[in-house]
Amino acid sequence: MKLCIIGTGYIGLVGATVFSDWGNEVIGVDVDKKKIERIQAGDMPIYEPGLSELVLKNVENKHLRFTTDLEDGVRNSEIIFICVGTPQDHDGSANLSYVYAAAKEIATHINDYKVIVVKSTVPVGTNEQVKRIISENIKKGIEFDVVSNPEFLREGSSVEDMMNTDRTVLGSDSKRALEKMKALYQHLNSPIVECDLRSAELIKYASNSFLATKITFINEISQLCEKTGADVSMVAKGMGLDKRIGPRFLNAGLGYGGSCFPKDVSALYKTSMDYGYHFKILDSVISANEAQKNAYIYKIVHMYGENLTGKTFACLGLSFKDNTDDVRESVAIKVIRALRGMGAKINAYDPKALETGKKELGDSSIEYFTSPYKAVMGVDAICILTEWQEFGSLDLDMVRKSVRWPVIFDGRNKVDSFEALKNGFAYYGIGRKSTSDTTPGVQ
Ligand code: UDX
Numbered sequence: 001m002k003l004c005i006i007g008t009g010y011i012g013l014v015g016a017t018v019f020s021d022w023g024n025e026v027i028g029v030d031v032d033k034k035k036i037e038r039i040q041a042g043d044m045p046i047y048e049p050g051l052s053e054l055v056l057k058n059v060e061n062k063h064l065r066f067t068t069d070l071e072d073g074v075r076n077s078e079i080i081f082i083c084v085g086t087p088q089d090h091d092g093s094a095n096l097s098y099v100y101a102a103a104k105e106i107a108t109h110i111n112d113y114k115v116i117v118v119k120s121t122v123p124v125g126t127n128e129q130v131k132r133i134i135s136e137n138i139k140k141g142i143e144f145d146v147v148s149n150p151e152f153l154r155e156g157s158s159v160e161d162m163m164n165t166d167r168t169v170l171g172s173d174s175k176r177a178l179e180k181m182k183a184l185y186q187h188l189n190s191p192i193v194e195c196d197l198r199s200a201e202l203i204k205y206a207s208n209s210f211l212a213t214k215i216t217f218i219n220e221i222s223q224l225c226e227k228t229g230a231d232v233s234m235v236a237k238g239m240g241l242d243k244r245i246g247p248r249f250l251n252a253g254l255g256y257g258g259s260c261f262p263k264d265v266s267a268l269y270k271t272s273m274d275y276g277y278h279f280k281i282l283d284s285v286i287s288a289n290e291a292q293k294n295a296y297i298y299k300i301v302h303m304y305g306e307n308l309t310g311k312t313f314a315c316l317g318l319s320f321k322d323n324t325d326d327v328r329e330s331v332a333i334k335v336i337r338a339l340r341g342m343g344a345k346i347n348a349y350d351p352k353a354l355e356t357g358k359k360e361l362g363d364s365s366i367e368y369f370t371s372p373y374k375a376v377m378g379v380d381a382i383c384i385l386t387e388w389q390e391f392g393s394l395d396l397d398m399v400r401k402s403v404r405w406p407v408i409f410d411g412r413n414k415v416d417s418f419e420a421l422k423n424g425f426a427y428y429g430i431g432r433k434s435t436s437d438t439t440p441g442v443q
Helices: 010-021 033-040 051-060 070-075 097-109 126-137 158-163 175-184 197-228 232-240 261-274 280-304 331-341 354-361 389-393 396-402 417-422
Strands: 002-006 025-029 064-067 079-082 114-118 144-148 168-171 192-195 312-316 345-349 366-369 381-384 407-410 426-428
Touching: 002 010, 002 070, 010 025, 010 051, 010 064, 010 158, 025 070, 033 064, 051 064, 051 158, 070 097, 079 097, 079 175, 097 114, 097 126, 114 126, 114 175, 126 144, 126 197, 144 168, 144 175, 144 197, 168 175, 168 197, 192 197, 197 232, 197 261, 197 280, 261 280, 280 331, 280 381, 280 407, 312 331, 331 345, 331 354, 345 354, 354 366, 396 417, 407 417, 417 426
Parallel strands: 002 025, 002 079, 025 064, 079 114, 114 144, 168 192, 312 345, 312 381, 345 366, 381 407, 407 426
Antiparallel strands: none
16 A cells, blocks of 8 residues: 655654565655654654664565655655654643644645554544635545554554554544555554544543553552562562553553653543543652652752752662653653752663753763763762663662762662662662662762
8 A cells, every 4th residue: 555654753664664664655754854854764753673774674674665745645645644753732731733634634645545644643533623724725526534653652662552552543434544544554563443533532632541540549559568478579560460450551650751641641530620620640640750850859858958959869760761762751861850859969870861862951960971880989878760671680789889979769660679788788769678778878
C-alpha cells in the first residue's frame, strides 16, 4: 500500500519505518527541513533501539523516503497518517493546532479518494473536527474518510511494540476505510477493535491514564511500606501474580514522567471537567505523582538539611525512563533542579541522555560525565534517578572507594540493598527498609 506519514516524531518516524518494513511504500513528511536532512543522512533525531538500522534498510530498498513536500506525500498515497505533536497547553488540555493545520493542508492537496488517519493522541471529538476541516477545504466531489487509529508505543521499545502490538484500535463510521485499514494490519496476530471515532479516541486516554494510575497505586503502597516495614517489591510480586492484576507497571519509583502520561492524564481530566464530570481518581493520581517525587527529595533534605551548598550529588540518570534519550517531563531532571536549587553541585551521568539532558539543564552547577564511576568521585551521596539496567550492576566496592560519603538514594530500587550495606553504604530505596548502619559525615 502507498502511505504518507505526516510528522517524524516518535510515533511518525517509528510508524513510517515499520510500515515500510511490512512492504508498504511509505513517504515520511515533516516541516522541519533540518530533521528531514538528518534522517535522510541516516542520523536519527531520537535514540530508539533498532530504529536506525531499520530506516537504513528500508530507504535502501526504496520502501521508505522522506520529504518536506506535503503535496508529494498526499498525492502519492492512499492512506495519510497525521502523527504531529499535541503538546500540553497551559490549562492542561491538548494543543490541537498542529493536527488541525495538517488536516487543512492535506485537504488542499487531495486529488482522489483518501483515508486520513489520526494517530496523534487527541481528545474526544477531535476526529470529527478533522473531518469538518477537510470537508471545508477539499475540492468538491472528491471523497475521503477519517479513521482514528491511536498508537500505544512505549519509547525505548517502540519498534518492537509496533511489530508485536497487543491490539489495533480502528475508529471510523466508514466500512470502506475500515476494510483498507484492516488490510494494512492484516498480518498482525493481535485483535482489532473496530469502533466509532469517539470510543477510539477515549481508548487511548483511558489506557494511558489507567497505567499511570497503576504506577501511582504501587507508589502509594511504597509509602505505606516505608511506614510499616514491608517491602514494595515483594508486595508488587505478590499482587502481580494475580492474573487479574498482572505484574507490569507495578515498579515503584519516583513517579511517572515522559511526554505521554503526565500530558494525557491532565488532558483526560480536563476533557472530563469540560463535559461536566469530576474525574476524582485522576485528580488524586496527579497530586500523588507529584508527592512521590517530593517524598524522595525530602529524604535527602532530612539527612542534609535544606542548604546543600558545598555538597555534591552524583545523579545517575537523566532520561524519563531507561532505553531512551528523551528527557521530556523527566522526574530525574526535576529532582536535579530541586537539588541544584538548594545549592548542591551535581555530577550527572546517563548512558544515552547526556546531550538532551545538558540541553535541558545547562552547565550551571552541573558537570556531565560519560561514566558512572567518574561521576561518583568525591560525592556526598549517589542519587539513582532513572531505571537504567546498568545501575543495578554497579561495582559497589569500586564505588565505595571513590565517594566522599557512602550514601545511596535509590529512586528506582535498582541496587540490592543488602549488597549496598555489605559494601558499607547507607541505602535509602523506595518502599523498602533503609539499611543505614553507616553514619554519613553530615553535620
Ligand atoms: C507510554 C505508554 O506506555 C504507551 O502505551 C503510550 O503510547 C505512550 O506513553 P512511554 O511514555 O514511552 O509510554 O513509557 P512507559 O514505559 O509507559 O513509562 C512512562 C513512565 O512511567 C516513565 O517515567 C517510567 O519510569 C514510569 N514507570 C513505568 C514507573 O514508574 N513504573 C513502572 O512500573 C512503569
